[in-house]
Amino acid sequence: MRAMSSAEAWVGSWRPHKPRGPIAALYGSPGPKYALPGLTGISKHDPTKYKAPMFSFGIRHDQANSNCSPGPRYLIPSNITRGGRDGTPAFSLHSRPKEPALFQAPGPGKYSPEKSGNLIFHAAPAYSLAGRSKEISNSQTPGPASYSLPPVLGPKTVATAAAPTYSLCGRSKNGSFHEDLKKTPGPAAYKVVDPCTYSQKPPQYSMTGRNFTPGETTKKPGPGAHYPEQVTFTRPKAPSFSFGLRHSEFISPLIVDAPE
Numbered sequence: 001m002r003a004m005s006s007a008e009a010w011v012g013s014w015r016p017h018k019p020r021g022p023i024a025a026l027y028g029s030p031g032p033k034y035a036l037p038g039l040t041g042i043s044k045h046d047p048t049k050y051k052a053p054m055f056s057f058g059i060r061h062d063q064a065n066s067n068c069s070p071g072p073r074y075l076i077p078s079n080i081t082r083g084g085r086d087g088t089p090a091f092s093l094h095s096r097p098k099e100p101a102l103f104q105a106p107g108p109g110k111y112s113p114e115k116s117g118n119l120i121f122h123a124a125p126a127y128s129l130a131g132r133s134k135e136i137s138n139s140q141t142p143g144p145a146s147y148s149l150p151p152v153l154g155p156k157t158v159a160t161a162a163a164p165t166y167s168l169c170g171r172s173k174n175g176s177f178h179e180d181l182k183k184t185p186g187p188a189a190y191k192v193v194d195p196c197t198y199s200q201k202p203p204q205y206s207m208t209g210r211n212f213t214p215g216e217t218t219k220k221p222g223p224g225a226h227y228p229e230q231v232t233f234t235r236p237k238a239p240s241f242s243f244g245l246r247h248s249e250f251i252s253p254l255i256v257d258a259p260e
Helices: 113-120 134-138
Strands: none
Touching: none
16 A cells, blocks of 8 residues: 555545534534523523422411402492492582683783883883872881990990999998997807817717606506405305396286185
8 A cells, every 4th residue: 555655645544534523613603602591490490391399498377378358448339330330310418509700801901011111121210209108107116216235334234244343432431330339240240150060070968858758648546446355256156146036017916826
């Protein structure tokens, strides 16, 4: 065989053949780049495939909320049918409403176009000689003199700080102690401060009498009020006899020997 093809170059034993599987270089599409929907779970399941039932580990509720309607909660009027209100006449006790009045539109004479210039163009100031209305004279508003501001001078200021004020008046001697020294305060006019206020307080004793507890003021029986010799509960007692009971006058007497 080498002798037959000695003039051709040796290219090896490999020759082109049909590929066994798809090769990405032979196709212009991206290939299996986009994944198909999954067949497991509930999220993004393939809608074209059958989905098997799934069970959860949740607890069973006491009452299933199968009915979500409000029930007979709303009261439907009896005159409402499936086709709307019934055609029976309804009467009320209200009065008949008045007919609405016709709207009377203003005519051409109601407008004054000649007076519209002041609203569109600039107008000069106009003054009138009309008298003062009576309403102004009735309103009695206070003038500037009706208000009084607080003083700012002297010791009786309200809004500002007052500086110390001094007077040039002398001390009057009429009626003072300069004329009569008896008017001067004596030692009894001053109150002496108790030493216990600013120093240690000593013990204090009182001279009051001894107090007794209040007792009972009722009269008690003395020794002569008792009779021990008449006590028969603790010693033997001699028999005592009585003269019988007093019978009633209406009882018949007992007759033993009746005459024959």
